[in-house]
Amino acid sequence: MREKTTLVVFSSDLDKIIAAFNIAIGSASMDMDVTMFFTFWGLNVLRKKRSVKKHISLLKRLLNFFNRGGVDRLKLSKFNMMGMGTYMMKLLMKKSKMPSVQELITLAKELGVKFVACSTTMEMLGVKSEDLIPEVNTIAGVSTYISNAKQSKINLFI
Amino acid sequence: MREKTTLVVFSSDLDKIIAAFNIAIGSASMDMDVTMFFTFWGLNVLRKKRSVKKHISLLKRLLNFFNRGGVDRLKLSKFNMMGMGTYMMKLLMKKSKMPSVQELITLAKELGVKFVACSTTMEMLGVKSEDLIPEVNTIAGVSTYISNAKQSKINLFI
Amino acid sequence: MREKTTLVVFSSDLDKIIAAFNIAIGSASMDMDVTMFFTFWGLNVLRKKRSVKKHISLLKRLLNFFNRGGVDRLKLSKFNMMGMGTYMMKLLMKKSKMPSVQELITLAKELGVKFVACSTTMEMLGVKSEDLIPEVNTIAGVSTYISNAKQSKINLFI
Numbered sequence: 001m002r003e004k005t006t007l008v009v010f011s012s013d014l015d016k017i018i019a020a021f022n023i024a025i026g027s028a029s030m031d032m033d034v035t036m037f038f039t040f041w042g043l044n045v046l047r048k049k050r051s052v053k054k055h056i057s058l059l060k061r062l063l064n065f066f067n068r069g070g071v072d073r074l075k076l077s078k079f080n081m082m083g084m085g086t087y088m089m090k091l092l093m094k095k096s097k098m099p100s101v102q103e104l105i106t107l108a109k110e111l112g113v114k115f116v117a118c119s120t121t122m123e124m125l126g127v128k129s130e131d132l133i134p135e136v137n138t139i140a141g142v143s144t145y146i147s148n149a150k151q152s153k154i155n156l157f158i
Numbered sequence: 159m160r161e162k163t164t165l166v167v168f169s170s171d172l173d174k175i176i177a178a179f180n181i182a183i184g185s186a187s188m189d190m191d192v193t194m195f196f197t198f199w200g201l202n203v204l205r206k207k208r209s210v211k212k213h214i215s216l217l218k219r220l221l222n223f224f225n226r227g228g229v230d231r232l233k234l235s236k237f238n239m240m241g242m243g244t245y246m247m248k249l250l251m252k253k254s255k256m257p258s259v260q261e262l263i264t265l266a267k268e269l270g271v272k273f274v275a276c277s278t279t280m281e282m283l284g285v286k287s288e289d290l291i292p293e294v295n296t297i298a299g300v301s302t303y304i305s306n307a308k309q310s311k312i313n314l315f316i
Numbered sequence: 317m318r319e320k321t322t323l324v325v326f327s328s329d330l331d332k333i334i335a336a337f338n339i340a341i342g343s344a345s346m347d348m349d350v351t352m353f354f355t356f357w358g359l360n361v362l363r364k365k366r367s368v369k370k371h372i373s374l375l376k377r378l379l380n381f382f383n384r385g386g387v388d389r390l391k392l393s394k395f396n397m398m399g400m401g402t403y404m405m406k407l408l409m410k411k412s413k414m415p416s417v418q419e420l421i422t423l424a425k426e427l428g429v430k431f432v433a434c435s436t437t438m439e440m441l442g443v444k445s446e447d448l449i450p451e452v453n454t455i456a457g458v459s460t461y462i463s464n465a466k467q468s469k470i471n472l473f474i
Contacts, residue, residue: 003466008314010177012236015356019326019473022436026458032466040173041236059250066237078328078357079382092375096440120180124254142184150161150190150311153466156324156473157177157314166472168335170394198331199394217408224395278338282412300342308319308348308469315335315472 004152005034008145009042011158013077014086014101017045018093020158021104027154028111036108037145039118042158043125044069045101046117046132060126069131071101109135116140162310163192166303167200169316171235172244172259175203176251178316179262185312186269194266195303197276200316201283202227203259204275204290218284227289229259267293274298320468321350324461325358327474329393330402330417333361334409336474337420343470344427352424353461355434358474359441360385361417362433362448376442385447387417425451432456 005027009020020036028034038046047069056064079085093100099107109115114137121127122139129139138144149155163185167178178194186192196204205227214222237243251258257265267273272295279285280297287297296302307313321343325336336352344350354362363385372380395401409416415423425431430453437443438455445455454460465471 005462005466008177008181010174016326019324019356022458023324023462026462030459030462032462040177057253059246059253063237063243063246063250066239066243079379081382085379085382088375088379092379092440095373095375098436098440120256124250124256142180143188146163146181146184146188146190146312150163154462154471155312155314156471157316158473166335166339168332198335215411217404217411221395221401221404221408224397224401278414282408282414300338301346304321304339304342304346304348304470308321313470313472315474 003032004148005032005154006145006148006152007034007036007155008157009036009038009045010040011077012041012044012074014074014089015076015078016158017042017074017101018104021101021108023154023156024108024113025104025111028108028113032153034108034111034113035116035148036113037116037118037148039121041067043117043121043127044073045071045105046115046136047127048131048133049073056126064125067125071105074101105135114138116144160189160191162306163190163312164303164306164310165192165194165313166315167194167196167203168198169235170199170202170232172232172247173234173236174316175200175232175259176262179259179266181312181314182271183262183266183269186266186271190311192266192269192271193274193306194271195274195276195306197279199225201275201279201285202231203229203263204273204294205285206289206291207231214284222283225283229263232259263293272296274302319348320464321348321470322461322464322468323350323352323471324473325352325354325361326356327393328357328360328390330390330405331393332474333358333390333417334420337417337424339470339472340429341420341424341427344424344429348469350424350427350429351432351464352429353432353434353464355437357383359433359437359443360389361387361421362431362452363443364447364449365389372442380441383441387421390417421451430454432460
């Protein structure tokens with residue numbers, strides 16, 4: 001059986017998302033089975049930029065107004081400075097020929113990394129499966145994560 | 159011997175605390191031995207809302223003025239917005255019939271999850287054992303954590 | 317073979333750095349092989365306070381203006397309050413006879429903890445090997461981290 005890496009992607013900070021994908025892609029390149037479990041804010045990475053929001057409560061709509069999905073909206077955990085720091089970092093990554101989050105997603109998928117969307121988070125925020133990007137493999141809860149994690153050589157909360 | 163889950167709960171962010179308890183309760187439900195090691199800001203979860211503060215230095219009192227204990231005071235890591243975001247999230251959790259932190263604590267205890275309070279943090283902040291909630295099993299230092307962690311299938315820093 | 321602890325130090329928050337060193341030093345004291353892999357903001361811990369910055373782009377210089385290296389510049393993740401909270405915490409640590417980050421670095425090195433600087437972060441921020449403190453053992457990328465991590469009993473993302 002191949003060795004496993006299982007990552008809980010809790011954060012939606014741009015910097016942490018990049019770190020998570022680097023570890024996922026690195027593990028997959030080294031022939032490991034990789035699962036990324038996106039939960040809470042991290043679910044934003046798997047959400048379409050513009051998703052249909054009908055029949056959800058005012059409260060969920062309000063929360064989704066602040067907490068919008070889509071990889072283009074991810075911000076740095078530090079020095080965001082009204083977007084300037086995040087913009088500078090993205091520019092720097094581009095100049096350093098580092099891949100964008102969108103490219104990291106594509107690369108991870110090519111290497112067989114599995115994307116799991118947390119069902120509890122989806123229910124709480126009113127996110128439907130049609131709001132998710134097609135790269136998502138499954139929607140699952142905490143017991144799926146635990147089954148995976150306890151067989152894993154690498155298991156991080158990011 | 160049963161498989162183990164050991165969590166370092168470093169943060170006091172409401173969202174991370176919920177994630178930590180979900181993983182703890184999930185592991186315990188799947189018949190694992192679970193220890194939650196509360197350190198630094200995370201210790202707030204184990205502190206009584208109103209604790210007796212006598213004979214501690216002005217400096218510790220000042221720090222405790224900002225960093226108050228009790229599960230009702232936990233805030234979101236993002237979108238707190240002077241408490242509005244945290245309030246909305248709590249309302250949303252309630253509407254989604256998700257348990258509150260107080261209920262998560264009760265449920266975790268019922269499933270045999272062990273709560274450890276970090277002795278170094280207590281000393282630094284001037285927190286006494288009588289300031290802690292009765293659900294705490296033991297007060298211990300980093301060596302206890304390491305002994306546990308290295309035997310664990312799941313071990314996260316949250 | 318001795319048991320291993322491998323820590324990804326991603327953050328540069330003073331509180332998380334202290335937690336990382338406590339776990340590293342605790343593990344090393346219990347006869348484990350410890351590697352700390354400093355990446356992204358965490359690289360600041362390994363940077364000299366004043367490092368020579370020549371021939372790097374305006375963009376990198378701008379980012380480095382905000383994100384300066386050196387252990388004296390680390391701030392609390394919460395209650396920094398324009399530096400006041402961080403100052404108070406440092407004072408409190410001193411009064412509690414807890415070691416400073418500089419002392420934690422020295423102690424960790426004495427116990428044989430290995431410091432790895434992330435090569436990708438260095439390239440992105442324009443940090444050269446002469447900008448790093450002499451305590452750094454090696455400069456390496458994600459594959460080195462993964463090789464280490466998957467053999468480790470304790471492996472955390474901090």
